[in-house]
Amino acid sequence: MKAWKYVLLLIAFIPLLYFRDFTPNNELKYLSIADExxxxxxxxxxxxxGQIYADKPPLYFWIIMAGKSLLGFHSMLFISLFSLLPALLILYILNRWLSPYTDKKNLQTCNLMLITSGLFMGSAMVLRMDMLMCLFILLALHTFYKIYIGQASPRDKTLLPVYIFMALFTKGPVGLLLPLVSISVFLVLQKKIGTFGHYLGWKQWGILCMLCLI
Incomplete structure (x- = not known):
């Protein structure tokens, strides 16, 4: 899709985010944890x-805390951008990924089908870390695929474990497991599982472990 279409999608969602209130179950709980x-x-x-909360990694709470520190209050619009903007970036990355394999009409149809599906649209509107995690998972898988087809830049082998770590740091173990399982299953189906170390070798695991250790 053209850049102006992403801007239109952003404009269409902003009123929905601006006029809604925080949900009492998860969203207010996250704000309370950030306030503490x-x-x-x-x-x-x-x-x-007062009770230890270790269910989620700190990245999303840092975002909420940054918004409160910058604005002086919890802004629905500010926090929502970290669900909405990742959703639009997911559309953009998928558009670039699929563009060599299909025409523009099909790409636009796929984009509109995804953004108007209930689960995707809902995840783009709620204050949760799901869409941000999905963005990092998609970046990891897209980076892996570029390495696989030989179109990667020299930095992509370093970025792959960084993206996986960011998915882990956003919501926890599923951010680590989903890219690893997806890559492994893909290589099994391609009968190239023996090349797994080419994509996630000692260097990549070293970067991932170092970031986790920090």
């Missing part, structure tokens, strides 16, 4: 009403 972290000045250990 700001109050207690804890940036790696989080609490939910």
């Amino acid at each position: 972290a700001i109050q207690n000045k804890t940036f790696l250990t989080f609490y939910n009403h």
Whole structure:
């Protein structure tokens, strides 16, 4: 899709985000956890009403805390952008990935089908880390595919473990497992599982482990 179409999608979603309220189950809980972290000045250990909260990694809470620190209040629009913008970036990456294999009409149809599907649209509107994690998973898989077909840049082999780590750092183990399982299954189906180390060798695992250790 052309750039102006992504802008139109952004404009179409903004009123939905601006006029909605925080849901009491998850969204208000995340805001409360972020408020406790700001109050207690804890940036790696989080609490939910005094109880240790270790269900999610810190990245998304850092985003909420940054919004509160910058604006002085929890802005629905600011936090929502970290669901909506990743959704639009997912459309853009898929568009680039598929463009050599199909025509523009099919690409536009695929984009519109995805953005108007209930699950995708819903995930783009709620304050959760799902869409951000999906973006990093897609970046990891797209980077792997570029390496696989021999169109990768020299930095892509370094970026692959970074993207996997960012998916892990956004929502937890599923961000690590999904790219690894997807890559493994793809190589099994292509009867090239023996080349797994070419994509995720010692260097890539070293980067991933170093980031996790930090």
